[in-house]
Amino acid sequence: MDGKPPDNFITDQDGAMRQSIQSIFPTTMHRCCRWHIMKKAQEKVGWPLCRNPGLSDDFNKCVDFSFTIDEFEQNWAGLMMKYEAMTHTHFEKLYKYRSTWVPCYFKHRFFPFLQSTQRSEGFNANHILAKEGCNDYRTEHLEIELWSNFPIEKQAYKTYTRDLYRKFREEFELIGRYNAFQVGADIFELRPNQEFVAKYGSQNYLVQARVEEGSYLCECCKMDKDGILCCHILKVFTHIGVDVIPERYLLR
Structure with a gap:
């Protein structure tokens, strides 16, 4: 070290x-x-x-x-x-x-909590999911249907192995469970439009979106934990018209 x-x-x-x-x-x-x-x-x-x-x-x-x-x-x-x-x-x-x-x-309720713990990116996801031989075969030979026509989903489909894309799509499908409201210069609050959202409960979540810097942070910390963007950030993407996922959030 x-x-x-x-x-x-x-x-x-x-x-x-x-x-x-x-x-x-x-x-x-x-x-x-x-x-x-x-x-x-x-x-x-x-x-x-x-x-x-x-x-x-x-x-x-x-x-x-x-x-x-x-x-x-x-x-x-x-x-x-x-x-x-x-x-x-x-x-x-x-x-x-x-x-x-x-x-x-x-972590704290507002965004200073996210500035301090950018851990080794994708530690959990890459350690558990990177079965490269199997995944490469799936990517080459198995087709899977896109859930939407959003450009970011098409980008994920082309970038990820099939197994990782499936996990991305499962998360992306949750964007319809939230409504996005801008509550600050670069802060959005994601409020569930139903009583309970699988994996996330009934809480509201804050997302910091610094579009010019290509920096997006959510207090659920899924990106830090699993190496894949959460539905809250993905919802903000579709809400404000971001069509390309920054490379830093597409871990290899």
Whole structure:
């Protein structure tokens, strides 16, 4: 790493690893792998989950759809009041180390939150989806129907492998679930036009669109997590007439 500490470390919940990272890399942000956290949580709190229908959904909603620290704290307090079975369990240990795994502790409701964590682009998507031999075959030999006539979808079709294009199209099809409203010089608010949108809930989302710079940021952070643009940014594209996806958002 050329003598430079990493920006982020993602590990399981090993205590010795956490202490070592804090000691050797004090400026590095340490995150715990959510998959490991949820797997361990199922083992530790299986009985209260089974005895309390709705707890799992409410817990995930608290974690996934809290956009500020205050909002998360309020939602967590509500969970503790609603489900007495959460007290004196592994949930309390999770809460103690929330700063290493709760997304809202690293993003804020307005756009300063997005300026600080442009992670290694497409880490998750490229690691999981880049099965190049299979994907290249699909791209060469398998046809798939376009969902629309928007130029950006045609561009994605020509650029992505078929498997990645399918994921893009699934996201692009959600643009009809939102209405876009300009609420600032370069800020758009995406408001769902139905009660619940799959993967995104009932929340409004803010998108920063700096068209001249070709820079687009959404507080859902899907691009950072999965390496594919979210339906919120794609909706802004169609709303303001952007016909070409900037190259930086078409990861190879």
